[in-house]
Amino acid sequence: MDVEFETRWRELLSVLEGRFGGGMDLQDILYLVGVQELGQGFRNFRKDEKMDLMHVAVCTVLVPQGFYAFMGRDEEGWPHFEERIPLPHLEPREQDVLIRRGLIDYFGDDPSGVIGPQSA
Numbered sequence: 785m786d787v788e789f790e791t792r793w794r795e796l797l798s799v800l801e802g803r804f805g806g807g808m809d810l811q812d813i814l815y816l817v818g819v820q821e822l823g824q825g826f827r828n829f830r831k832d833e834k835m836d837l838m839h840v841a842v843c844t845v846l847v848p849q850g851f852y853a854f855m856g857r858d859e860e861g862w863p864h865f866e867e868r869i870p871l872p873h874l875e876p877r878e879q880d881v882l883i884r885r886g887l888i889d890y891f892g893d894d895p896s897g898v899i900g901p902q903s904a
Contacts, residue, residue, distance in 0.1 A: 789881075792888050810880060813887060817841035821863055836862065845886030846871075 801808050804816065818837025819826060821844050829837065843852040843865035852865040874882065 789885065789888070793884055796888060796891055810883065810887075811838065814838045814841040814883070817844060817887070817890065822861065824861060840865075842883060842886075845883060845890045848889055849882075849886065 797808060797813075800813060800816070804812075815834060815837055818839075818841040821840050822837060840863050844854075844863070846852050847854060847865070851867065851869050851871055853868050855864045855866050857863055
């Protein structure tokens with residue numbers, strides 16, 4: 785794994801943990817991205833909605849890589865995606881790296897202002 789990637793990942797984690805509390809993992813970050821992309825703010829989500837939020841996040845961060853395309857929102861405002869390129873069979877570590885790279889790209893060079901208001 786390259787040093788620049790690991791450095792950017794640690795920087796992203798540091799910013800997000802500083803904002804939302806320490807001990808964040810990949811699933812926590814995907815949940816936050818899903819909430820951001822849903823655009824309805826933070827609230828108590830049911831278990832199935834939490835899973836849907838994580839799916840929205842994965843699709844969102846893999847759009848730039850061509851795996852998914854945004855198709856629009858349903859009547860409740862949930863984003864929907866279409867698979868464009870089937871995901872290759874990857875080992876768990878490789879999946880982790882693919883998603884982390886997508887998250888790094890999603891947050892860009894200034895991750896501090898991407899997710900919600902400062903009071904979140």
